[in-house]
Amino acid sequence: MTFFLPPTQPPSAPPSTQSLVNDPLLIDQRSGRPKLPSKKMRRVIALLATKKFRDISDAAKRVGLSRETCYRAFRQPHVANYMRAQVAGRLTAGTQRASARLLELVDAKSEHVSGDCARHVLAIDGFKPPEAGNSVNVTANLTAGYTIILDRGRPLPGAMPVIDEQGGPADGG
Numbered sequence: 001m002t003f004f005l006p007p008t009q010p011p012s013a014p015p016s017t018q019s020l021v022n023d024p025l026l027i028d029q030r031s032g033r034p035k036l037p038s039k040k041m042r043r044v045i046a047l048l049a050t051k052k053f054r055d056i057s058d059a060a061k062r063v064g065l066s067r068e069t070c071y072r073a074f075r076q077p078h079v080a081n082y083m084r085a086q087v088a089g090r091l092t093a094g095t096q097r098a099s100a101r102l103l104e105l106v107d108a109k110s111e112h113v114s115g116d117c118a119r120h121v122l123a124i125d126g127f128k129p130p131e132a133g134n135s136v137n138v139t140a141n142l143t144a145g146y147t148i149i150l151d152r153g154r155p156l157p158g159a160m161p162v163i164d165e166q167g168g169p170a171d172g173g
Contacts (some may be wrong), residue, residue: 025077035078040065045083049090 028035037045040063047059060070073079105117119129 026081034081037073037076037079037082041070041073041079042082044070045079045086049086 026034036042043063044056044059044065047053047062048056053059053062056070057067060067074083102117102121105113106121108114108117122128
């Protein structure tokens, strides 16, 4: 089964992914169809998706390719696009299973698990609890701390006015 990325990417896709979709290097010049990796490279990519083969060298050896050939192929845009499409297809299938499992866990016997899953489901839908702790945003143009003025006779250029403990301007002397 072969998956191809749609011609447009969602806005969350990185710019490098969006530029590859319209790249002329992805289209076969003779047939006008999207390029695919060789059958051996597609087999290497499939083997790397299994738990059995985590190393490119082992998967390449199993198929009959050299490690260098695989690394060189992985840098080609049409191979990278194929791998990205395979990942998107697997994630789509996994998303369905994960969402079903998450909704099952909302009714779990453990209150902790059930509460965590409920919060996660609500957060996905845009309902988030307030941040932990009390936070205050102050947009006054004041700097916290003390200012020591060494020249009491005249104000410094660009200096903030001095305020006494009652909130009014302090006297110069």
